[in-house]
Amino acid sequence: MKRICLLLPNGFEAIEASVFTDVLGWNRLEGDGTTELITVGTRDTLACTWNFKVTPELLINQVSANDFDGLAIPGGFEEAGYFEDAFREDVLELVREFNRQKKIIATICLAALVLGKSGILEGRNATTYHLSNGKRQAQLAEMGAKIIPDKPIVIDDNLITSSSPSMGFDVAFLLLEKLTSKANTKEVKRLMGFIS
Known part of the structure; x- marks a missing residue:
């Protein structure tokens, strides 16, 4: 069984988390059955x-990267307090721990900034939210990432970053493909109505 940590900082966007719960949940019941997603929060x-x-289901102080095969992080809004939790040292250290073990880390939209803040994007290709005059991409570049501005999803070894909430399902399917197989992911997409 492949276990995935869905890391939820306060202020996250529900739609960006739900793509992971749905795609990996559909795989568990209708796909090859090999994925289990665990929600891990920064607060009760x-x-x-x-x-x-x-x-x-669990709090961040109860888990370790050793317990999982992959990490998924939704983005959120600064105005909702997202960065207060997302930039906490325990969050950043968990991200570093997953990266040290070369485990897949999939992010949507502003969650790429969590990777940047942790230091794991130094010199690596990435993207993040791009529709606010490039402000967030510039912020990520200041954290050491090499911004790939024209691609909505950027993969650099074990890291997946994306440019907006609209990329959520694509990122979740990429994570599923990396954890299972192309054929299995295609079948889950078909069962969910994304392809005929």
Whole structure:
């Protein structure tokens, strides 16, 4: 069984988390059955960007990268307090631990900034949210990343970064493909109605 940590900082966007829960959940029930997603939060109760409340299965102090095969991180809004939690040292150290073990790390939108803040994007290709005058991509570049501005999804070895919430399903399917296979991912896409 491949175990995936869905890391949820306070202020995350629910839609960006739900793509991982749905794709990996569909795989568990309708695909090859080899994925288990565990929600891991920075608090007992999390408020999403639009104030939707979520109770994670585990807290960050209860887990280690050793317990998982991959890490998924949704982005969120600064105005909702996302970076207060996402830039905490325990979050950044967990990201570093996954990277040291060369485990897949998949991010959506502003979650790439978590990787940048952790230091693991130094000299590596990446992208992040691009529709606000390039402000967030410039911020990521200041953290040492080499921005690939024209690609909505950038893969650099074990890291997946993306440019907006609209890339969520694509990132989740890429994570599934890296954890299982192309054929299995294609079948899950078919069953979910993404391809005929």
